[in-house]
Amino acid sequence: MGIIATSRLKSPWIMHFDNSSCNGCDIEVLACLTPLYDIERFGIVNMGNPKHTDVLVVTGPVNRRTARVLKNLYDQIADPKMVIAVGTCSISGGVFHNCYNVLGGVDKVIPVDVYIPGCAARPEAIIDGVVMALQKLAKLQGVAL
């Protein structure tokens, strides 16, 4: 079990889902994958397929249409899985919080492990958030990160 627990920390594959974000946070998430930040150093790959994903990165507030999609994507991910909410909107609804179609933050629909505030969240903050998620996973498994 030791080698599997260590490997989990070394290869978190992410899937990025845009609820109804203004695309600010999405651009910052994609910026992490560019040569400047290069999160593939840590084995992080953007998969785009829930069946191959370990970490679900969600941006934007949940609205009545995307809640169903978000729940469906979360259910398709194999265990163990983590969810990171990126940006103020995905935490509380942000500037959209009292719109007629907005339910609020991502945690209204699925359990969230790490919240990354910011409007938009900076790439450094997102990388920091992923590291925090890994620390949480390491603590759960009793393995040193």
Place this chain on the structure above:
Amino acid sequence: MNAWIIAIVTVIVAPFIGGFLAGIDRRITARLQGRFGPPILQPFYDFFKLLGKSKIAASRLQLMWIYAYLVLMITALLFLVLRLDILLMMFILGFAGVCFALGGFSSKSPYSHLGANRELMQMLAYEPVLLLLALGVYAQNGSFLISQIYASPTPLISRLWPIFIALLVILTIKLRKSPFDLATSHHAHQELIKGIMTEYSGPYYALIELTEWYEIVLLLGIVSLFVANPLWVGIVIALAAYLLELFVDNVTARMTVGWMVRFVWAVGITLCILNLIWFWVFAAIKGVS
């Protein structure tokens, strides 16, 4: 008894070589793109992580095909290392590819079907070249046996260099590299998610990765046959061919399936057939004089 030891060592060692080569692939690709890149051992981390994920299967049939894909790929590799029949090895390799495509067809996902269709088109492109390669080996050595290739004093590449060029084109398709990265897509998630591999998750996806590692070793082994004597020259040529594929992967854009079939049939099959015709004319001239 000796053959058993070679077979067991191959089955154990080949994935390590394949995984290591895949790690070097990711590192070199990252460097070519101006990035730092993951550790060399990254494919092994991915593999063990996938083994530890919970099992979700879209259908039971799919699992049967994926096990068949793995077992047939190992069998083809054993044919190479035990120096048996190259023609039969090509057929087994072909059936392994068919199993993979059928695995893609056995779930209901449209992305999986699209990827499986493209896999079949890829097979349509590369299978004739592999068969003509075996015929070329027969034309030169008068035998399909791989042991005969090792025994022969003249290397295959001296007379089969057009077929060798065709094999390099095929290698790009088989390693799923960029101009022909059509069935599974390492980089085009918007277009077809993960193509034929979309419906495999966790340990089953790890099995596909394992099969790909065996496949890398098998394909580079076929390349090394062209300079089989001495063997280390062949291995150096195979590694050089792998580096060439990585370079091609990074400087070219993905093409359409139709373009791939036209290109491979126009260039690959023409080269192979010209090579075989040359052998036939050569034999006729020698017969007359």
